[in-house]
Amino acid sequence: MAGSAAVKMSAEEIEAEIQRVELETKTLALERAKEENEQWKARKAEKAKRNAVTQSDLAADRRKEHAKTVGCRHRQGGFQDSFPKKGKGDPCISAHKMPFGELRLQCNRCQLEVYEPNPSQRNVKGYRDKHGRTWDEQKEVYDKMLEFWEEGGLHMSEGPQFTALTAEGIPFRPALV
Numbered sequence: 231m232a233g234s235a236a237v238k239m240s241a242e243e244i245e246a247e248i249q250r251v252e253l254e255t256k257t258l259a260l261e262r263a264k265e266e267n268e269q270w271k272a273r274k275a276e277k278a279k280r281n282a283v284t285q286s287d288l289a290a291d292r293r294k295e296h297a298k299t300v301g302c303r304h305r306q307g308g309f310q311d312s313f314p315k316k317g318k319g320d321p322c323i324s325a326h327k328m329p330f331g332e333l334r335l336q337c338n339r340c341q342l343e344v345y346e347p348n349p350s351q352r353n354v355k356g357y358r359d360k361h362g363r364t365w366d367e368q369k370e371v372y373d374k375m376l377e378f379w380e381e382g383g384l385h386m387s388e389g390p391q392f393t394a395l396t397a398e399g400i401p402f403r404p405a406l407v
């Protein structure tokens with residue numbers, strides 16, 4: 231029965247070969263997975279680094295913007311290039327009504343800008359407006375600017391207005407940030 235012994239040997243050899251190839255495949259797959267993980271980690275680290283740079287650039291921009299507004303009385307008059315801007319005339323705040331009804335107020339001298347805070351965002355964790363203000367800080371600046379705008383009496387500009395509705399048809403103001 232040499233033939234069947236040879237077949238049996240071959241079957242064992244084939245089995246061994248299968249196991250060897252399977253092991254090799256698994257080893258290579260493991261290496262590939264490790265390599266991909268390393269590349270993914272490197273990409274993630276690179277992205278985090280880029281984000282940190284962007285955040286610090288934004289923070290620097292905000293500081294620069296803020297510095298220009300400190301000491302401004304948000305009033306007309308005084309010297310054009312004086313700092314702080316000591317105007318004693320009427321307030322120079324302009325107002326623009328945004329598409330969903332909130333006001334955007336801006337000082338025409340120092341460019342201090344604030345949006346009417348959205349009540350629905352008051353309790354949003356970590357909320358910051360585009361200038362880095364918390365909701366309460368935004369509200370404080372907004373209220374002050376609103377008073378100035380009302381006192382100054384400048385016209386309000388507005389573009390097309392829209393009404394956002396919930397699925398139930400109830401009007402709501404969508405979050406801007």
Ligand SMILES: [Zn+2]
Binds near residue numbers: 302337
């Ligand atoms: Zn100002």
